[in-house]
Amino acid sequence: DAANPKLKAIDVSLLTTTTTTTPKDTIPHNQLIFGRNFTDHMLSLEWTASEGWLAPRITPYQNLSLDPATCVLHYAFEAFEGMKAYKDRNGDVRLFRPEMNMARLNKSVARIALPTFDGAAMIELIKRFCRLDERFIPSARGYSLYLRPNMIGTQRTLGVGPPGSALLYLIASPVGPYYPTGFKAISLEATTYAVRAWPGGVGASKLGANYAPCIVPQMQAASRGFQQNLWLFEDVDEASGKKEEWVTEVGTMNLFACIRDKASGQPELVTAPLDGTILEGVVRDSILALARERLVPEGWKVSERRFHMREVCEAAEEGRLMEVFGSGTAAVVSPVRSIGYRGKLVSCGLPEDREVGEVTLKMKDWIEGIQYGEEAGHPWSWKV
Numbered sequence: 001d002a003a004n005p006k007l008k009a010i011d012v013s014l015l016t017t018t019t020t021t022t023p024k025d026t027i028p029h030n031q032l033i034f035g036r037n038f039t040d041h042m043l044s045l046e047w048t049a050s051e052g053w054l055a056p057r058i059t060p061y062q063n064l065s066l067d068p069a070t071c072v073l074h075y076a077f078e079a080f081e082g083m084k085a086y087k088d089r090n091g092d093v094r095l096f097r098p099e100m101n102m103a104r105l106n107k108s109v110a111r112i113a114l115p116t117f118d119g120a121a122m123i124e125l126i127k128r129f130c131r132l133d134e135r136f137i138p139s140a141r142g143y144s145l146y147l148r149p150n151m152i153g154t155q156r157t158l159g160v161g162p163p164g165s166a167l168l169y170l171i172a173s174p175v176g177p178y179y180p181t182g183f184k185a186i187s188l189e190a191t192t193y194a195v196r197a198w199p200g201g202v203g204a205s206k207l208g209a210n211y212a213p214c215i216v217p218q219m220q221a222a223s224r225g226f227q228q229n230l231w232l233f234e235d236v237d238e239a240s241g242k243k244e245e246w247v248t249e250v251g252t253m254n255l256f257a258c259i260r261d262k263a264s265g266q267p268e269l270v271t272a273p274l275d276g277t278i279l280e281g282v283v284r285d286s287i288l289a290l291a292r293e294r295l296v297p298e299g300w301k302v303s304e305r306r307f308h309m310r311e312v313c314e315a316a317e318e319g320r321l322m323e324v325f326g327s328g329t330a331a332v333v334s335p336v337r338s339i340g341y342r343g344k345l346v347s348c349g350l351p352e353d354r355e356v357g358e359v360t361l362k363m364k365d366w367i368e369g370i371q372y373g374e375e376a377g378h379p380w381s382w383k384v
């Protein structure tokens with residue numbers, strides 16, 4: 001721990017493994033439901049403010065035992081990650097840019113006074129965990145083992161203060177493709193009566209406390225027939241001095257739009273900037289990097305900039321909105337057909353008989369190609 005050199009860092013060599021005596025049956029591929037079934041084991045690391053990180057343990061998957069006064073249960077000292085392990089054609093297990101998830105978790109936990117940790121040591125532990133529970137990783141393209149690292153404050157106290165103890169643990173759930181029968185374009189409802197995050201807030205941190213308040217607007221969008229809600233943020237446009245509703249992100253995805261420039265006709269891939277109000281998605285970053293490498297030479301512009309609903313509506317009306325998609329670990333990309341916004345239905349450029357746009361599909365193919373090790377030797381794919 002950088003803050004206190006006397007505290008112990010994670011020591012991978014101290015790992016103890018207790019394997020289960022009651023191994024679970026694996027679930028047939030076609031019966032997997034996201035986040036319902038878990039593997040045989042879990043990885044746990046305890047931390048105390050006086051000692052630092054204690055010996056890592058792999059144990060059978062089991063309940064936690066927490067005193068009712070444990071601080072996480074009262075003041076939401078909790079941050080998490082979402083990442084996946086993939087099995088490639090040769091049967092090798094792979095992680096996708098795991099260092100980014102560890103860096104993001106460290107940023108998240110630091111924001112809520114939980115202890116930071118050595119990300120490289122944690123990745124080594126995750127690799128060992130994946131090897132042990134490898135039989136749960138389905139081996140078809142689109143299937144994977146969802147990994148959920150989670151950190152909670154475990155001090156038994158109702159005092160509001162920095163937790164004196166914490167638990168970092170990881171559980172894993174085999175998952176199928178987000179769209180088992182091929183892409184289905186979704187409709188979003190732009191939420192205009194609530195905001196997810198704000199400048200100076202914690203929208204860029206993956207805190208459990210950011211998620212629970214999002215469910216009611218999500219349910220209300222669903223009650224009107226929309227699959228997800230789109231989070232906007234109203235703020236003055238410095239260029240015009242007028243208030244605008246800026247596009248931020250979707251439920252658990254970042255959002256991209258492909259817009260053709262009014263004057264030059266140049267296509268632009270645009271997503272909101274990392275201004276602290278949106279989650280710094282690993283897939284978002286990957287899409288931007290691939291677009292700069294592979295779309296810019298074809299004449300595309302790639303932008304991380306603020307864009308507002310008026311710009312999206314205008315582009316749609318003028319036939320310049322080419323496609324819109326969400327990005328995230330769960331689905332990789334998710335095509336958007338339309339956005340319900342202040343009583344209008346904004347059509348996002350997909351022909352009625354198509355479920356996915358060209359750029360969306362390219363991104364899925366490129367990223368899955370790397371995740372499943374088909375693009376040989378790519379630095380984003382880490383063999384376990």
Ligand code: PMP
Binds near residue numbers: 082254281328
């Ligand atoms: N935004 C939010 C709010 C999310 O929960 C997620 C999922 N982690 C994302 C965006 C996408 O992030 P990633 O690409 O790292 O999965």
